[in-house]
Amino acid sequence: MRYEFFYWPSIQGRGEFVRLALEEAGADYVDVARKGERGMQALFKMMEGGRAERVPLAPPFLKAGKLVMAQTANILLYLGARHGLAPANEAGRLWANQLQLTVADFVDETHNTHHPIASSLYYEDQKREARRYTDCYLKLRVPKFLGYFEDVLTRNRRGDRWLIGARLSYPDLSVFQVVAGLRYAFPRSMKRVERAIPRVVELHDRVAERPRIAAYLASDRRIPFNEMGVFRRYPELDGKAGR
């Protein structure tokens, strides 16, 4: 079965967490909206819902045969079970889902660094609030979330190579993406933060070296970070010294 993946074609965004899982799994998939104008039409058609009974609110979507899913963590729950990217037992699956939802919370807060007032307004129209938000975010939230994942690695009784047990699972891919994104968006602040989270940094590197992930990152399937996605480089937000 070939998966059909639907997401905005010009950004990594929330869809990237799904793309990374599909790539690590070596899954057969098509990134529909990146296939020209007809691909975009297919994405819009999915969003309108047509006569479908179960319609999603927003991309990303994954079509697996007749099944259509949305919500990043929900898609990963499905893919994790099918492609060995999560523990097979219930406790492990719930733990992976819990970690992924914690990543999702952090990603939402990261999005708010440039859109603290409304997604419907331009960044330029909420810059003052974005600075105030991001000051708190960099000071308190980034250390809190990354410190949490550092703690999870430290507590893992099978060693600190992966978040869960002795093998990669999909939250590892997501934490990789978060570190990569933060380095892009806040290079100055991240240099300081990374000193306190050596295991998370090593996890990032370990994921980047996975053969399939390395091949993906070097390919044009990986959309470069840019100022339309979740992780945006606005130097005026990157810590007080950066202004």
Added chain:
Amino acid sequence: MRYEFFYWPSIQGRGEFVRLALEEAGADYVDVARKGERGMQALFKMMEGGRAERVPLAPPFLKAGKLVMAQTANILLYLGARHGLAPANEAGRLWANQLQLTVADFVDETHNTHHPIASSLYYEDQKREARRYTDCYLKLRVPKFLGYFEDVLTRNRRGDRWLIGARLSYPDLSVFQVVAGLRYAFPRSMKRVERAIPRVVELHDRVAERPRIAAYLASDRRIPFNEMGVFRRYPELDGKAGR
């Protein structure tokens, strides 16, 4: 097995979505932190993690025997499967999870109406931003999310009584809570919004009349809404005419 539920004892907050599921299920549970000072100590102990391998970042937590879970949607995924509060087949379980994660997104945005800059600051220190945020939220986000759930009810081929199929599932309880919370927080705006979402309003009423839910709502186990939770009544935020 008696569940142990851990959440802040003075607010409904995100924990309320779990409480509603436990109540509808008629589950045997103890709301630990509401059992006096020792209960609060137990909550803090859980947060510190001790020597546990798998620690959560923030409440709510559910302890089910040896299993400890966090993240509201994750706890509901577990309870839904165990107590007949979700479809038994995989497609149905994923759909319930997807709807719950959409509720969670909306709840996050609702929290931001009074805390658009930082949870670590008082509302009073971000009132200006809160007004600007809430104007957009009431105008665009409330109709978008509630309209989405109205659409889900309309499209349900088994009728518009419940979000999924012909029976109550845990997202129904959560949509009930959202409507109740919005009515508390934004009574003026909700009067207008509700005209466009008759099925969602009926769903709210239908849930409120469930015998176990009605008994819960009338009991002192239901903490009243207040200005420490997610849904807060600040009249200055409730639409322009309310100022």
